[in-house]
Amino acid sequence: MLLDRQAIGDLALGAAFLGSGGGGDPYYATLLAEAELERRGPFEVIGVDALSDDALVVPCGWIGAPTVSVEKLPNGREAVDGLRRLEEIMGRSIDAVIPIEIGGSNGLAPLFAAARLGIPVLDCDGMGRAFPESQMAIFNIRGLSACPSILTDASGSLSVIESDDNFAHERLARALSVAVGGIAHLVEYPLTGRQAKDHAIHGTITVARAVGAAIREARAHGADPFAAMFEALRRTGLYREAGVLFDGKIIDIDRETRNGFSVGRIIFESFDGASRMEMDFQNENLIARRDGVVVATVPDILTVMDRETADSITTERLKYGQRAKVVGAAAPAILREAQALKFVGPRAFGFEEDYVPIEEIAAWLKP
Amino acid sequence: MLLDRQAIGDLALGAAFLGSGGGGDPYYATLLAEAELERRGPFEVIGVDALSDDALVVPCGWIGAPTVSVEKLPNGREAVDGLRRLEEIMGRSIDAVIPIEIGGSNGLAPLFAAARLGIPVLDCDGMGRAFPESQMAIFNIRGLSACPSILTDASGSLSVIESDDNFAHERLARALSVAVGGIAHLVEYPLTGRQAKDHAIHGTITVARAVGAAIREARAHGADPFAAMFEALRRTGLYREAGVLFDGKIIDIDRETRNGFSVGRIIFESFDGASRMEMDFQNENLIARRDGVVVATVPDILTVMDRETADSITTERLKYGQRAKVVGAAAPAILREAQALKFVGPRAFGFEEDYVPIEEIAAWLKP
Numbered sequence: 001m002l003l004d005r006q007a008i009g010d011l012a013l014g015a016a017f018l019g020s021g022g023g024g025d026p027y028y029a030t031l032l033a034e035a036e037l038e039r040r041g042p043f044e045v046i047g048v049d050a051l052s053d054d055a056l057v058v059p060c061g062w063i064g065a066p067t068v069s070v071e072k073l074p075n076g077r078e079a080v081d082g083l084r085r086l087e088e089i090m091g092r093s094i095d096a097v098i099p100i101e102i103g104g105s106n107g108l109a110p111l112f113a114a115a116r117l118g119i120p121v122l123d124c125d126g127m128g129r130a131f132p133e134s135q136m137a138i139f140n141i142r143g144l145s146a147c148p149s150i151l152t153d154a155s156g157s158l159s160v161i162e163s164d165d166n167f168a169h170e171r172l173a174r175a176l177s178v179a180v181g182g183i184a185h186l187v188e189y190p191l192t193g194r195q196a197k198d199h200a201i202h203g204t205i206t207v208a209r210a211v212g213a214a215i216r217e218a219r220a221h222g223a224d225p226f227a228a229m230f231e232a233l234r235r236t237g238l239y240r241e242a243g244v245l246f247d248g249k250i251i252d253i254d255r256e257t258r259n260g261f262s263v264g265r266i267i268f269e270s271f272d273g274a275s276r277m278e279m280d281f282q283n284e285n286l287i288a289r290r291d292g293v294v295v296a297t298v299p300d301i302l303t304v305m306d307r308e309t310a311d312s313i314t315t316e317r318l319k320y321g322q323r324a325k326v327v328g329a330a331a332p333a334i335l336r337e338a339q340a341l342k343f344v345g346p347r348a349f350g351f352e353e354d355y356v357p358i359e360e361i362a363a364w365l366k367p
Numbered sequence: 368m369l370l371d372r373q374a375i376g377d378l379a380l381g382a383a384f385l386g387s388g389g390g391g392d393p394y395y396a397t398l399l400a401e402a403e404l405e406r407r408g409p410f411e412v413i414g415v416d417a418l419s420d421d422a423l424v425v426p427c428g429w430i431g432a433p434t435v436s437v438e439k440l441p442n443g444r445e446a447v448d449g450l451r452r453l454e455e456i457m458g459r460s461i462d463a464v465i466p467i468e469i470g471g472s473n474g475l476a477p478l479f480a481a482a483r484l485g486i487p488v489l490d491c492d493g494m495g496r497a498f499p500e501s502q503m504a505i506f507n508i509r510g511l512s513a514c515p516s517i518l519t520d521a522s523g524s525l526s527v528i529e530s531d532d533n534f535a536h537e538r539l540a541r542a543l544s545v546a547v548g549g550i551a552h553l554v555e556y557p558l559t560g561r562q563a564k565d566h567a568i569h570g571t572i573t574v575a576r577a578v579g580a581a582i583r584e585a586r587a588h589g590a591d592p593f594a595a596m597f598e599a600l601r602r603t604g605l606y607r608e609a610g611v612l613f614d615g616k617i618i619d620i621d622r623e624t625r626n627g628f629s630v631g632r633i634i635f636e637s638f639d640g641a642s643r644m645e646m647d648f649q650n651e652n653l654i655a656r657r658d659g660v661v662v663a664t665v666p667d668i669l670t671v672m673d674r675e676t677a678d679s680i681t682t683e684r685l686k687y688g689q690r691a692k693v694v695g696a697a698a699p700a701i702l703r704e705a706q707a708l709k710f711v712g713p714r715a716f717g718f719e720e721d722y723v724p725i726e727e728i729a730a731w732l733k734p
Contacts, residue, residue, distance in 0.1 A: 157535050159543075163524035171546040172526060179542035180535070 001123075002042035003111065003209075008033045010212030011205065015107030016312035017229070017327070018208055018239075020301045022284030023104020023130030024066045025314045028073070033108050036115050043111045044120040045205055046096070048197050051122070055095035055193030058086060059126045060113060061106035063134065063151070063173055064183030065262040066283055066316040075154040078185035079113035082150040085158060086187050089148055098122045098196065100137060100188065102204040103130025103284070104314060109185075124200035126189065128238070128332040129301050131344060132261055132283040134170040139189040141340045142199045149173060149188035153180035178260040201332055207236045215310050225310035226325065233329055241359040242329035245288060245295055246270070246277040247307060250322045255315070262316055266304070268326065277326055279304075281315045286349050288326060297346040299331040300358040328358045368490075369409035370478065370576075375400045377579030378572065382474030383679035384596070384694070385575055385606075387668045389651030390471020390497030391433045392681045395440070400475050403482050410478045411487040412572055413463070415564050418489070422462035422560030425453060426493045427480060428473035430501065430518070430540055431550030432629040433650055433683040442521045445552035446480035449517040452525060453554050456515055465489045465563065467504060467555065469571040470497025470651070471681060476552075491567035493556065495605070495699040496668050498711060499628055499650040501537040506556040508707045509566045516540065516555035520547035545627040568699055574603045582677050592677035593692065600696055608726040609696035612655060612662055613637070613644040614674060617689045622682070629683055633671070635693065644693055646671075648682045653716050655693060664713040666698040667725040695725045 003011065012026040037043070051057065060079055087094055094117065097110045102125035114121045126137040134146055146169040147162045159176055163169045169188075177184040191199075214232035218225040226244060233242040248270040255264035261282050268277040278289045285302035288295050296302055304313045307325045330336075335344055336357065342348065345355040370378065379393040404410070418424065427446055454461055461484065464477045469492035481488045493504040501513055513536040514529045526543050530536045536555075544551040558566075581599035585592040593611060600609040615637040622631035628649050635644040645656045652669035655662050663669050671680045674692045697703075702711055703724060709715065712722040 155530070155532065155535055157528070157530035157532070157539060159529070159539060160527035161524070162526070163522070165522065165524070168522055168524050168547070172524060172543055175542040175546035176526075176539055179538045 001045050003045060004042045005034060005037055007209055008037065008108070010209045010216055012108060013212030013215050014208030014210065015102055015104055016314065017211055017303050017305070018107065018204070018301060019103030019130040019312065019314060020284045020303055021281055021315040022066060022132060023101055023106045024062060025317055026105040026108055029105035029108040029112070032112050036112050040115050043115055045123050046120045048122050048124050048200060048202055051096060051193040051196065053192060053194035056090060056092055057096050057098060057122060057191040057193055057196040058083060058094050058187055059098045059100040059137070059139070059189045059191070060185065060187045061100040061109055062183060063186040064177040065257045065260055066104070066314055072154065072181055072183050075156065078152040078154065079109065080116045081158060082152045082185055082187035083113060083117060085150050085160065086148065086190060089160065090190065094119060095193070096120050096122045098200060099125040100186070101125055101127035101130040102208055103127065106130060107205070107208055121205070122196060122200070123205045124196065124202045125204045126200060128201040128204060128335055129299070130284050134173055134186070134188060135166040136344050137189060138199055138201060138334065139191065140166045141343050144189060144191070144195060144199065146188045148190070149186060151176050151184050151186050153184040155180060174260045182257065182260065201334065203236070203238065207238055210236065219309070226327070229310060238332045239301070239329045242327065243362070244325050245328045245362055246290060246326040248277070248324070250318060250320055250324065253318050253320055255318070266318055268324065279326065282349060283315060285315065287346060287351055287353070288328070294353055295362045296328045296358045297351065297353060297355055298349060299335040299340070299344040301329040301331060303327050328362055330358055368412050370412060371409045372401060372404055374576055375404065375475070377583055378576045379475055380579030380582050381575030381577065382469055382471055383681065384578055384670050384672070385474065385571070385668060386470030386497040386679065386681060387651045387670055388648055388682040389433060389499060390468055390473045391429060392684055393472040393475055396472035396475040396479070399479050403479050407482050410482055412490050413487045415489050415491045415567060415569055418463060418560040418563065420559060420561035423457060423459055424463050424465060424489060424558040424560055424563040425450060425461050425554055426465045426467040426504070426506070426556045426558070427552065427554045428467040428476055429550060430553045431544040432624045432627055433471070433681055439521065439548055439550050442523065445519040445521065446476065447483045448525060449519045449552055449554035450480060450484060452517050452527065453515065453557060456527065457557065461486060462560070463487050463489045465567060466492040467553070468492055468494035468497040469575055470494065473497060474572070474575055488572070489563060489567070490572045491563065491569045492571045493567060495568040495571060495702055496666070497651050501540055501553070501555060502533040503711050504556060505566055505568060505701065506558065507533045508710050511556060511558070511562060511566065513555045515557070516553060518543050518551050518553050520551040522547060541627045549624065549627065568701065570603070570605060574605055577603065586676070593694070596677060605699045606668070606696045609694065610729070611692045612695045612729055613657060613693040615644070615691070617685060617687055617691065620685050620687055622685070633685055635691065646693065649716060650682060652682065654713060654718055654720070655695070661720055662729045663695045663725045664718065664720060664722055665716060666702040666707070666711040668696040668698060670694050695729055697725055
């Protein structure tokens, strides 16, 4: 498929939702993509199965605290410099890039890099949403190595990381991202075409675009954008359950940039003052408690959305007094397997709760 | 020259003194060197001028907090892995290695790596002492690039860093050293033979060895090891002024590992209780105040030594109650030039004092 200006807008809306509060606000990535569109025409996105098994496929995206990305602008060469260096290291050309995570600005960022390299983006990603840490990618869950990876930043510095241990790789990349000012571009988990086919989460660009289109069309026709989005999600087959977990206003927000992440807690109160929801986040929203009872956890998606426009509000954009709906959605099934939950379940984030699928605990998700 | 077991011991004693409290206690490096000596015979050290101008010469050493190096042991392959990777990047063999700093264990560490690679160590170094940060090397002062550099650690991870800015390089390397547990091996400032001849501080392995031999011989003959060391230093022509700045016991020590460094302050009191000396350190001892008056600062050398044995006590080995002499020595002249003081003078460490040569403020240095 070719992505034109409207498709980019739809993708941005949908990716922001799938980001579960993280992945960075897609605003800048959208501007960059639109500018690139003017220069080079529509972006090419192809299905994973269109590639040969021995192709070189490279996931990439930004690593760091989204709070920083709002203020520290890229130099525009980070992704291309990293991808070009990987080509030197691998001694061959890259055939396609994929978003390491479909969520937030990282769902769009690879379009820009791919256009510069004259290669397509694959319709898939490495997380099916956004997660804060590199080893939360499906590729690590499936035992693949993140390395060699290449981290670049706006100052022009470049670091190549090699480690057999994807947790160590995350620590190294995170430390570098902090040292360069809190945000950097990371090229990681170089894959064969076969590995991309076997392990990437397929169709997520299509899904994000469909979610965005549903919201756009509902707005245009004066329909309920939430209902339209839920219907679009259910049709995907990937995110089968979705609904509103809470409706209210933000009455407290505690947020800081710590160890390279934006971390904190938000408290919502219902308009009648009778009920509260607390959410903890580490770049992404991780766990939601309604009046003290857990109603959703990672890896399920938890996104705060403007209650009128259904614009997703990333964690760095949350503000006191915002009137918002907290929307939950079931994560793709492969993130709910026992092997995956070791890396992306609530205990992987330090919570004491076991994972329970959102549709089992949040009964009100069902109409 | 060939370094045998006695020469290694002398070098360790002298390097510990030139470390100005830093560079790491040479104890482990000495054990490693002795073991390597058993396997392969004496280490080869050659003069810088023995190399051709187009040789590839590579400084290396350990980066991190010496407090950590005491507890976190190397895997023994760090230096060789880093040097081999640099050879791949440069597409040629390394002709010789040099200590990035002659001070502390880093004065010995390259012997081990060079023996493994079957190449000599050059009789020179990049700091003429030890300094805590990479950009304090003479090679940065002279405008050369630290990159590509390669950082390796005991877990087997390897990172290649490229940056045009040597301060940014220091931040990246430091961040990685912290992320891998506080200590790592760094191959940096790859040089041509010509650059090594023009910019390295020549003869420092010979000097360290001579200082160590003087202490050893004085001990053997019941002579004063301090007087012997001072005489040996003066004969070198590189460190012309040296003497005891204070004699007393440690009555307070404040030390923590922060941002990848061992930082703190020591307070000494004279045995009659009439006088005190305060020293601030960041891995290395940086500034000494006697009863509130500055008597020595970086880049001059400030080493705490056991008052009986003249063993140097590195900052991570300082203990309450130790009876010690604080010894000062003039830094090599090239570190006292205005261009050098921008990078290694007291203001480069955040102090408000300007540099004054130790022999001008510490009049008691003269006999």
